[in-house]
Amino acid sequence: MPEKVLMKGNEAIAEGALRAGCTAYFGYPITPQSELPAYMAKHMLPRHLTFVQAESEVAAINMVYGAAAAGARAMTSSSSPGVSLKQEGISYLCGADLPCVIVNVQRSGPGLGGISPAQGDYFQATRGGGHGDYYHIVLAPKDVQECADLTFEAFDLADKWRMPVMILADGLIGQMMEGVVLPPARDLASLPAKPWAVGHQGKSGRPFNHVSSINLVPDELEKSVNDRFERYKAIAESEVRSVSTNCDKADLILVGYGTSSRVAGGAMALAKAEGIELGLFRPTTLWPFPYAEIAEFAAKGKKFLCVEMSMGQMVEDVLLGVGMSGVSGDAAPVHFFGRLGGNIPNEDEVLAAAKDVLAGRSKPHRIGFADRSLGSGRNLGSNRSRGQ
Amino acid sequence: MPEKVLMKGNEAIAEGALRAGCTAYFGYPITPQSELPAYMAKHMLPRHLTFVQAESEVAAINMVYGAAAAGARAMTSSSSPGVSLKQEGISYLCGADLPCVIVNVQRSGPGLGGISPAQGDYFQATRGGGHGDYYHIVLAPKDVQECADLTFEAFDLADKWRMPVMILADGLIGQMMEGVVLPPARDLASLPAKPWAVGHQGKSGRPFNHVSSINLVPDELEKSVNDRFERYKAIAESEVRSVSTNCDKADLILVGYGTSSRVAGGAMALAKAEGIELGLFRPTTLWPFPYAEIAEFAAKGKKFLCVEMSMGQMVEDVLLGVGMSGVSGDAAPVHFFGRLGGNIPNEDEVLAAAKDVLAGRSKPHRIGFADRSLGSGRNLGSNRSRGQ
Amino acid sequence: MAFKGRVEIDRERCKGCLLCIRSCPTDVLAVAAEPNSWGYYPAEQIAQEKCIACGNCFAVCPDVAITVFKIDGGNNA
Amino acid sequence: MAFKGRVEIDRERCKGCLLCIRSCPTDVLAVAAEPNSWGYYPAEQIAQEKCIACGNCFAVCPDVAITVFKIDGGNNA
Amino acid sequence: METATYKHPASLVPLQTKYCPGCGHGVIHRLITEIIDELGLQGSSIVLNPVGCSIWADLYFGTDSVQPAHGRTPAAATGVKRVLKDHLVVCYQGDGDLAAIGTAEIIHAANRGEKFTTIFVNNAIYGMTGGQMAPTTLIGQKATTAPEGRDPGEAGMGYPIRVCEMLATLEGTRYLARGSVDSPANVRKTKQYIKKAFEAQMRGEGFTLVEILSPCPTNWSMKPNEAVDWMVEAMVPVFPLGEIKNLLATDGVAKAGGVAGTAAGGKK
Amino acid sequence: METATYKHPASLVPLQTKYCPGCGHGVIHRLITEIIDELGLQGSSIVLNPVGCSIWADLYFGTDSVQPAHGRTPAAATGVKRVLKDHLVVCYQGDGDLAAIGTAEIIHAANRGEKFTTIFVNNAIYGMTGGQMAPTTLIGQKATTAPEGRDPGEAGMGYPIRVCEMLATLEGTRYLARGSVDSPANVRKTKQYIKKAFEAQMRGEGFTLVEILSPCPTNWSMKPNEAVDWMVEAMVPVFPLGEIKNLLATDGVAKAGGVAGTAAGGKK
């Protein structure tokens, strides 16, 4: 087995990208992902690969657009406000069917908010914060190992499906250090050909390639979107990923991704120690979301407790999944526990929330009715400094 | 009764804003809303009001941020790609609790897409295309009269709840001309005071005001978001609006907003002529969405057919509403009919889709499974030109 | 260095902007009386023989509707 | 135009950057031996009597930790 | 015997364009493709066409093309050129695209000395969206968003931006020239500017840009010939023609003439 | 009897700042607030603090404040000033904020002649995010994103941008000066620049900006005194101090000295 190395999540994403054959990185500094561009600068420049500190996130995503159009495995990374600025660009990338990898190491919002970890960009990532009908694959690493592995795979998925793939991490995942076994580096020559990319037209003799998202003929544009959605359907069928633990034995399933799934896992262990069985369901792909899996659990009458570092976003997908089950929402109630603003839920709070659900002490989550059980536990993530 | 005047939707939005006391407009040109800034320029400059053609949509939304912070009734308008660029700014406005009005006259995406009417930005508008947990009111006018009326009201709602209010129209609504009775102009002196705004501190003697969205102390940021969500709850309770027509008599309810609701209304009339009863449910507020109303219909076992100029976005909210009903999704199935790319559904297609639902010929809409009944009807919105 | 020349104008390509006409030093061109199928009144040669193949008309034509030919042995210093 | 002067340094406000020290023309200031409660070693007056109230130390102090007093009648041309 | 001395370039697709009669884009397309032909680069050229009337350009250029978001053409061109270092990369931009929404992108591409060539079509108006004020709109010139004319006074609409002169202050720029398509002579000069820029790019020198004054009869509400006259009378005095900065290896002495004059532009 | 001749300004909140020891932001805050005191504008001043280390500025300025998105400070200041025409509006920006992400916003605010004053703190680095390259980073200067130093050559990292010289090409700018906080004398000169700019703003003249060279010992990995020395030795030669452009009504003769020199900057 190859050696384990110690890395930050941000660095593992960077190294995973390099090993996947990323030859063009464009980014703009922002906490808590700045180690990522720094790592790229350090390792790409000596190898004469393209590293550009762009003038802004908007420029960075459009540089990715250009590099991807030219056939490179291209990447950008940022954190929440910076990712908002990329929304037009992401919509263009999707509209032009360009593969690339986009990393969002989420921090707390809205607005400038804070720089501590959060999961408030789930809607943006999975519903297209940009304009128009589009989706792209969203992968949520839960640890440093997955930072490397999922990023490595992201480039393949992007090329395979000709779409951006987003790595949706958060400040904790990005800043955390763990041991990681790195995937072996790809041989650039082994990467798939991109006959649609621009460049070297003369040598190949193919017709001219035009990378573009415009189509002013409604029927044609409609067809191109329909065709893209056919691809989405194929992706939903073949690429959806999730991990279930102990869900058969338990009546209540904790649902969380990334950091939240780690905390939920901790709560599950605490519960077990107290003789309470809890399940854990972790979507690894947030788009496509594992609706069918949720529906199956719902059909068995399981209860759900969604754990998020937000006011409740993924919970909507769980509700939609339950809606596909054929049983009524009352038969498979979905509860929610969230912390935010840079606060990370802890195992004890989650366990307490789970006990509340099991004991019938808490009401299910109601979209648009804000009936949320929000903790007010101790703050460990505070950056308060002396004197203020 | 005051006289009816003939106006484009874009102009009615502009005039509604001026009558509501909008004294500061910032925008960047984009089809199909360019008449709006042109109208503003023509009518604001001679009155020495603030009209600025900004260097970009990003600048425009941040100018709105400044003007709103200074207490003005401020507004910006754009269309889909431009609104994507405003997402960071919108998140900031929400995070700083600033009132303003943002207009999106939607065109077809993703990317550059087309310039013809579409409704592909529903997710972006209602789920926060920007980062972090936030919502804001979204109003969907269905005709030129509502362009004026809802925009006029939008400023009041924005001030009342201290949040941006979005007018979500589309190219058809914006470009269409109809007769409209304009609301009487507000007396600027009668507008509510804004003790939180910056300026004139010396005269008032109040403590200094700091308009900001930053809070690096997680507990404090969490509290501020929680407080804001309490406000959201109050809004959901008091500001939700919708119009139901013939829903009691019908087994199948057409659901649509804006242009789609007009077309659905046309289909309903055609159906009636054939002796078929259809209902029409039109949300006027897209956020807060009338979930309770949908749930009530679902509880009565109604079927739904969502009509959108998209691949299916609002339909998710209808599904969520059904999920709140206590009946299973099978008991109140939700179907979907969409046209896009600048194609506008027509009455006949919608009627045909409704008949399919009633006859059990079509499958319900499945999120993530792309089981959609997309028409391929004749294209009337095409801009194909000769010779190409 | 003037040559003897000749121009061809693609009537259907021409949009009738008339910029070629004003730029011709020898008044070879004028607007046609009949529109093309797009409804534009194209430029046409009214004094082909005066053409010196200078390429001015070609230079300013936004629609590349003109081809200029140099007639060999037609040098007239 | 030099005056007789005096400076006060807020030990707790001072972050020990020592920029004041190098800018004092008459070497009034030096770094203290004991840290303040933040752990910084602040500037302190070692030759208060040499102060000419020039304000140089104040001018460069990033933490506005210094107040300069002019002592009236203390002109010494 | 006859020889066609001036004819349709091979790299220009033989299509009727969607541009209005008398629009300058067509001439500029021809110049670019003629040079691509002359340099034998058709099979290794990439044109980035902007959002603006020249959004159609990819229909007309017989080369590979990339169509990025409005104003971000220089950023996308950076991505393309960094990947395809031996290709001719042409970044085609309008004045709204380049000098308004894309200001940051052009300045930083120029400052980084990106090795592509920008063709900057200055028609002092937003063509595609129907005649709004551009950053290069002249004082007093009418636009839908400046119905009484651009007013840098009370309305605070600012002044026409001289892009070449502004970019000349950046060290990454090697060649900045301003041409015009008003007359055969200026069309020919403009072609020489573009050719110099393309050649410099292929030699791997730094950032090159050719600004081209170009008529938009439609949105200026003029006939094509009036438009051309107005360019000469009104635009050229504000946007002086010539090589604003030339630090090219082959051109010997550096010229930076245009800049000092403009610095005091506030007094004009 | 004693009089406090140099003391804490009334408009500066008496708090220990969060800035690092030897950071230039503190001095600059003091200068601004001293002038606000002198002009009697505390109750009618609005400071817009950027995203950058000076994100904290609203804690320290005893005035109303507005905190906009990173780089968009000039856009937000435009909104504020257009609404509150009789207020002193101070737009405080770092070099990442102003010269990178906010390039378009500063250029267009300047070109429109917006009647606020920008205080541009040039510390040649991204302070808050931990030492990335800024547009004003010097050639060879190390940064986390330029681990071997800024390299305008193969790495294509571009050149330090001289903001005042670039803005001087825009007609909307009335007063552009560059100061430094390296020494008492330069601190005093800088104060005069700021005061001129504020006074011009209150007279309703056009766009005014004072760039201030400022140390970031933390990210330069230097002691405060080394940082100040480096400013004088390394930064000032690249960013010459003085009034780069002065077209103020009260200052008589227009100066635009800095600009011509910079135009040929490519050769330096």
Added chain:
Amino acid sequence: MTEKTFMAGFGGQGIISMGQAWIYAAMKEGLEVTFFPFYGAEKRGGVARASVIVSDHEIASPLVTKAHSVVVMSSDSLAIGEAVAGPKALLLVNSDLVKASPARSDIRVLRIPCNSLAEKIGDVKIANMVMMGALAEATGALKLDTIAKVFESFFPPSKHSFIPKNLQAVEAGRRAAREA
């Protein structure tokens, strides 16, 4: 009464102003109106098209798909106009420019020599007003009995001198429709 009209013609032929005048007059006659011009990206040329509806009750979809009446001003727009025509629709063609005959036989065709009638009045630009008069007459949707007054508020004062010619054009159109 609901009259759904589809108008098509070459850009610059005044399709937009015809539609606007039509619904303005309708509004003044107390009707509900809606007018949607298909907008394109080309600045000049291309086919200009509009959906125009006037009705004595609320109008649902503003999109005309099965038009009661279709106006075709140029030969280019004949095909598109025919395609939108509903069963038994009325097709008004500008016979001066449209030489071809419609393919459909299930619709009623009225040929109005708009250009020549307009030229007779002295301005080919008012061919659209000739057509509007014909449309009113043939459909009966608008009375146009107060059209003189209506034009006064429709046209800005600077254009009031053109009103008499426009009225003549409308009248010529009505007559042509009656006689056709």
Added chain:
Amino acid sequence: MTEKTFMAGFGGQGIISMGQAWIYAAMKEGLEVTFFPFYGAEKRGGVARASVIVSDHEIASPLVTKAHSVVVMSSDSLAIGEAVAGPKALLLVNSDLVKASPARSDIRVLRIPCNSLAEKIGDVKIANMVMMGALAEATGALKLDTIAKVFESFFPPSKHSFIPKNLQAVEAGRRAAREA
């Protein structure tokens, strides 16, 4: 075995490198590790804190809330360290800088004079390594028997000359913990 440690101290005291060395050594001893430093916006000063977990099985939450062991390097961080300490936790304090006594009585306190031990070895900067030695000894979580080899790969070659002193520091810490 799972050892959840919370480390806190004044910025610049090497909290981050202590945590990194700790988990690096643990990883080399075959354990699962996770380290999360709370990151703030201030560049200098403020309390540096880290959640550090080593375990012989997969680690769930990387966040330490009920710490088994707490390291407190400065007086500032005592309160915060105590708050995170779990029941019967072990609290290691740098007795040279932390003069106050912990408020909690349910926890075991070890006072290690890190600074003075480090100064004795010749560099106050290695106080953190003294603490690391003490932590290993007191918790038994790490053996540190191959620490010399571990340091060789942990430190970049340019810093290898400092390894002997670091080893001495670790050893001094172990001894101090044994004796405390």
